[in-house]
Amino acid sequence: MQTNIKEYDESFDLTQALQKKGTKEYGFIHLAQRANGSWVNIPIMLAVGAQDGPTLVVDACNHGDEYEGTEGIIKTFEGLDVSKMKGSFIGIPALNAEAFAEMKRYNTLDFVPQDLNRIYPGGTGPMTAYVCSWYCENIIKKADAVICIHGGGNSEYLEPVVLYCGEESPVAYKSREMAQCFGFKVLWKNTRYAENSGIEDEYAYQMGIPCITPEIGGQCTRMYQRDEHKQMLETGIRNVMTLLGILEGSVPANEGVHHYDIDYIYNRNGGIHVPVKKAMDSVRKGDTLSIITNLFGEEVDRVIAPFDGVVIGYWTYSVCPPHGWVYMVGKPVDGE
Ligand SMILES: [Zn+2]
Numbered sequence: 072m073q074t075n076i077k078e079y080d081e082s083f084d085l086t087q088a089l090q091k092k093g094t095k096e097y098g099f100i101h102l103a104q105r106a107n108g109s110w111v112n113i114p115i116m117l118a119v120g121a122q123d124g125p126t127l128v129v130d131a132c133n134h135g136d137e138y139e140g141t142e143g144i145i146k147t148f149e150g151l152d153v154s155k156m157k158g159s160f161i162g163i164p165a166l167n168a169e170a171f172a173e174m175k176r177y178n179t180l181d182f183v184p185q186d187l188n189r190i191y192p193g194g195t196g197p198m199t200a201y202v203c204s205w206y207c208e209n210i211i212k213k214a215d216a217v218i219c220i221h222g223g224g225n226s227e228y229l230e231p232v233v234l235y236c237g238e239e240s241p242v243a244y245k246s247r248e249m250a251q252c253f254g255f256k257v258l259w260k261n262t263r264y265a266e267n268s269g270i271e272d273e274y275a276y277q278m279g280i281p282c283i284t285p286e287i288g289g290q291c292t293r294m295y296q297r298d299e300h301k302q303m304l305e306t307g308i309r310n311v312m313t314l315l316g317i318l319e320g321s322v323p324a325n326e327g328v329h330h331y332d333i334d335y336i337y338n339r340n341g342g343i344h345v346p347v348k349k350a351m352d353s354v355r356k357g358d359t360l361s362i363i364t365n366l367f368g369e370e371v372d373r374v375i376a377p378f379d380g381v382v383i384g385y386w387t388y389s390v391c392p393p394h395g396w397v398y399m400v401g402k403p404v405d406g407e
Contacts, residue, residue: 079115081205085126085161085213093121093153097162102205103198105180111169111198113206116144116162118151124158125215125315129308130206131163133188133219133271135170135178139288140220142297143304150305158317160308161214166206167199176224188221191274211275216249216315217282218308219271223289229384229399230350231303232333234259234284236276237404245281246272252314252322253285253307257383258330260404283311291387331401333383337394338363340372344391348398352382360398363391374398 077098099112129147131140144162151160165171167187169178177184181197193203211217223229235250236243237260250258264273275282285307288300312318338344342363348354354376363372374397384399391397 083115083209085210088117089119089126089159091117091119094119095148095151095153097148102202111202113166113202114164114168116148116160116164118148118153118156118160118162120156120158120317121154122157124156124317126159126161126213127216127218127308127312127315127317128161128163128210128214129218129220130166130271131220132165132167132171134176134186134221134224135165135167135172136174136176136224136290137220137222138171139222139297139300139304140285141165141171142301143220143308146301147305147308150309155319156317158215158312158315160312160317161210163206163210167202169198174225188219188271189269191269191271207274211271211280212278214275214280216245216311217272217275217280218249218311219282219284220304221284221286223286223291223384223387225290226386226388227384228289228291228350228387229286230257231255231285231287231300232257232259232383233307234261234272234286236264236272236282237262238264238276242276242279242281246276246283248314249281249283249311251325251328252310253283254303254310254323254325255285255287255307256325256328257401258328258407259333259383259401260330260407262332286384289387330404330407331381331383332404333399333401334377335396336360336374336377336398336400338372338374338391338397339393341391341393341395342366342371343389344386344397346385346387348376348382348385350382350384353380354382354400355379360400361385376400378402
């Protein structure tokens, strides 16, 4: 089988790669060898426009089981005509390629497993922290805008939602514009950037780069909505490319969006998790969100809505661990 996969090493220079105007290429950036001699890679897809313009970086699989973004990036890359582009699309279809292959949220080959999207800007080790720091230094810092795609992974359902920076600054306003044009109807206004939680969009914001985080799907949606979600991501990415002037045309209006401030709701005891409230259900403070039973059918916990809001996501795996995030509930944001 023939492939067109390029091999790059750690000295890969995005600035130099962007000089190859009007070309498309893709390949693996080799970062380090495992003990068995195989490589830990970052896969990269480069669609360099024929004319100068901004660079949009789009990544997926910070969490290895969130494949919607992977497929959305591949589909977007395939559909781009670089001869008509003013600027470039850089796709990272699986940043956490180890976890991607393991079909897990984390790379369990790390001696101490890390949540990649909680450790930005990374560090020297373990491997996942190094992937993070290499990516920050060599790719994100050279971007004009970033889209990091997440989703429900193997265990959660998520209503399609786009997180944007809700701070008051030109970079935040650009992030909001990107979220607005993406096409999803639920927007997540994040005003907690000061918490320094090691999340990619927060890191990008600190670097002065507008960033959004679309979240979509999960294993429970893939039987029927896989193609639909892939299409929604391609449309959203292309809309942002149009907003940035990389693609020609005007950005379609996205009417009827709702802005929420979204909180994770935790259970206490693990067990068999039965959701009562489902996606986009309105809830009142005190309502039962889900019931958790033990192996004998006895109720061991009940997850209660802590405020009035709307269910944006929830744990769909039949079993939940203790003190897990089993619900995401959004409070409507006034004045948006
Ligand atoms: Zn994620």
